[in-house]
Amino acid sequence: MTTTGIWKRFIDKTARRPEGRWAVKKYANPTGHYLSFKKIMETLCLNGEDAYCEIGCGGGRLLGMVMPKVKTGAAVDHSNAMVELSVKNNRRYVEEGTLEIVQGKAEQLPWENEKFTACASANMFFFVETPETMLAEVWRVLKPGGRFSMVTLDNSLLGKIIFGWLFQLKTYSNTEMTSMFRSAGFSGIHVKSARGLLQVCYGEKALRS
Numbered sequence: 001m002t003t004t005g006i007w008k009r010f011i012d013k014t015a016r017r018p019e020g021r022w023a024v025k026k027y028a029n030p031t032g033h034y035l036s037f038k039k040i041m042e043t044l045c046l047n048g049e050d051a052y053c054e055i056g057c058g059g060g061r062l063l064g065m066v067m068p069k070v071k072t073g074a075a076v077d078h079s080n081a082m083v084e085l086s087v088k089n090n091r092r093y094v095e096e097g098t099l100e101i102v103q104g105k106a107e108q109l110p111w112e113n114e115k116f117t118a119c120a121s122a123n124m125f126f127f128v129e130t131p132e133t134m135l136a137e138v139w140r141v142l143k144p145g146g147r148f149s150m151v152t153l154d155n156s157l158l159g160k161i162i163f164g165w166l167f168q169l170k171t172y173s174n175t176e177m178t179s180m181f182r183s184a185g186f187s188g189i190h191v192k193s194a195r196g197l198l199q200v201c202y203g204e205k206a207l208r209s
Contacts, residue, residue: 027059056124060086126169135184
């Protein structure tokens with residue numbers, strides 16, 4: 001296997017589709033993600049009537065912050081190890097029937113149209129092969145008036161060097177991201193760069209006239 005192939009396999013096992021003992025330990029308490037979680041919580045302003053959906057839930061720590069504030073929750077991750085860890089970390093809500101966690105794809109969400117009032121995604125969009133499809137799927141499962149908050153990596157020069165070149169992750173300028181949100185059907189769009197080389201994105205599904 002080439003050096004590039006070895007590096008790609010390492011990224012796959014530790015971040016893109018985490019598996020193994022080390023990955024489970026890392027995502028049990030992903031300290032590097034808590035700033036992203038904070039941004040999402042601040043942006044969504046969740047309440048007790050919200051039906052929440054998380055795309056790429058990882059070990060479920062953001063879910064643990066969200067569930068005490070919402071009526072119901074659902075989450076998807078394409079790593080079976082992360083689904084199991086997320087269930088373990090949120091067992092109370094799973095057992096009482098207010099939280100569903102499933103294995104699946106961000107580009108093919110396993111829920112019906114207009115099921116949720118709030119959706120979120122933290123630190124996974126840079127792995128998505130067809131980002132336009134994922135955004136369209138999020139729009140589909142949101143109720144009219146629903147909100148979507150996403151944090152991903154910033155497209156600054158430093159971000160491009162570290163994440164784009166070294167880690168081969170996909171990053172987008174604020175203008176590109178705004179355009180993708182608009183093409184997916186979102187309105188009330190806000191995309192901005194934040195500290196920690198983060199990009200904070202927000203959009204709404206317009207109410208029907």
